[in-house]
Amino acid sequence: MAQSDPFPDASLAVLERQWPGARAALKRRILASALGTVNRLGIDGATIELIRADCGASVGNLYHHFGNREGLLAALFFCGLDDQHALQQQYLAAAHGARAGIEAMVFSYVDWISDHPALARFMFQARFVVSQGPQAEVLAQRNRSRYGAALAWLREHSDALGDTPRALLPSLIVGAAENYSRAWLSGRVKESPHTQRRWLAQAAWRSLGLPDDA
Structure with missing residues (x-):
């Protein structure tokens, strides 16, 4: 190898x-x-x-x-993206109720990064390059599919999620988790995102303006 x-x-x-x-x-x-x-x-x-x-x-x-260097970087990026999405779908399939679904999205995100730091670090570095390169439209399509699947799940539980604009949901749900994950990957914090998953899921739930006992 x-x-x-x-x-x-x-x-x-x-x-x-x-x-x-x-x-x-x-x-x-x-x-x-x-x-x-x-x-x-x-x-x-x-x-x-x-x-x-x-x-x-x-x-x-x-x-x-x-094809070229950009194609190689994009292929590696899409490998990680597809694998991350597959884990999210696996977690969502076992979720029952809006809060469990929010937790599934956060848990799958931080668990995947905690288990694959080398690839996660690459993906944070490569995201801009891929989004500006020949595979930009492919990335946009995959993101629409990935977020569309999550939003479709959330729409089934829309009554519990209040009137939060649906376009904001991905950012509200994984925003804190992404920020913490970047800090961990850069060495600014020591505890892995997995160890903080409950706190991050709670922050995502509260960011939607929903009570803890909902």
């Missing part, structure tokens, strides 16, 4: 889930190298040549599988 393996978290398992099987082994190796290179050197420092040298693939392999 590449020099960046193994990661001290479950980030490589995401690549296995999103790109399974022996035929995708080279893709996973390239993506793992991109992940390690970006986390060491930052987005601007992660050149195709450095990624290629880390994974041992040829430049032709990289361009064949991903």
